[in-house]
Amino acid sequence: MIKKIDLTVGNIDNLVNFYKEGYLELLKIVQTNNLLGKSNVQKLSLMAQVDKILLELDEGTKVWIGANIPEMYRQGSVDMVNELNKLKGEVKITDFNSLHQDAVRVIADESYLGFAEALKTVKRDIVSTFGLVTKQEIVGELATGIISGKTLPQVQKDIQAVLKDHGVVSLIDKGGKTWQLDTYSEMLARTKMVEAYRVGGELRLIENGYDLVQITVHGAADDCRLVEGKVYSLTGQTPDYPNLDEIMNMSNHIFRPNCRHRTIPYISELEKNPDEFKRLSNKDQEIKDKTLRKVGFSTIGDGR
Structure with a gap:
């Protein structure tokens, strides 16, 4: 029987939980109630919080990729050799030469770029959301003189209508599917781990003349x-x-x-x-x- 790919080797759940926590923090910041009526200084402070969360996600991603992509590649290599030995019984595991090291580096770099691009997209979304709120506030001020008292709920309702289909959800894969940050991180992590596993095995086959x-x-x-x-x-x-x-x-x-x-x-x-x-x-x-x-x-x- 063909061995199943063991994705627990890559600690994907740890990365996904890390992204879920960060995503929830970002959602709290961009809620209409949180942004509405804030001064420019307060909004700058909130944006600084956004930058801090995104930086932590970026740094955590680098650590996760560095620890887990090489290990998944190695696992794929070992499993492929074991499967080959069931058929031929003549292949031995050798050290990873420069070819394998280069392959791991390429997959790791591509993985990081995928996450980095997602975080950049989220940042653009949030900046756009801040801008839309400010724009609607200005419209409300022009219409009512000031956002206060009984005018506030109506302005808030207007902003919510504008932002109904807007927010931190515009991550789109090559197939056109839209993802939220936490689910996107899980999809990307699984995809790159399986790729590392598969390439590790395939290069080991080529190395042994198959x-x-x-x-x-x-x-x-x-x-x-x-x-x-x-x-x-x-x-x-x-x-x-x-x-x-x-x-x-x-x-x-x-x-x-x-x-x-x-x-x-x-x-x-x-x-x-x-x-x-x-x-x-x-x-x-x-x-x-x-x-x-x-x-x-x-x-x-x-x-x-």
Whole structure:
């Protein structure tokens, strides 16, 4: 049975809880009742609090990435070698050379940029929210002379209407989905940890002279079903097999946010029907479960 990816290795819950706490603090600051009627000095003080929270999130993210991306990469490398040894029994774990170190660095840098961009977007949202409140206050002052007494609830109502669809929620992924900061942080953390795990395994295969991998099967209902069970070349150098880099042309979801698919070793000489797998892997349509079983794929439903 194919081993499931153990995301607890990466302490994702710690990062998510950290972001949830920060997000709640930010929401308190940008509440209409908290901003309404504040002087410019008071608003500057609130914005300083925003900057402090965002800086703490940024620094905490760096620490988390530095501790957990390398560990997840290592885990993926170890698990891939173990799975390969079940098939061949000849591969040993070696030290991480500069290739592995560079790969970890790239994934870590990309991970940090993803979080950093999210925090920048949140900052823009909050600055915009402050500006909208100030604008509505000025409109209210022009209309009533001063924001006080019985005019305050009406001005507050106007501001709430303006900000109804505005706030710290405009984080949008490549698929166009909108996320709040805490849920976005969890999605991004899971996605980058799975990527680190997968790349760690794939590079270990290449290092040991293996080029073919197979996509795990989970009975996907989205476009991932088009690639489940198919065999790909990691380097593009194995004749008659599609290149893994081309997999995005087959599916809009594979290896995207929260995708649970991964690659596993594939050794054609150990398969019952390698020619059939090769043929099926080059077709645009999905491989049906019945066909997968017929050609010998035995991991259907594993790795959820």
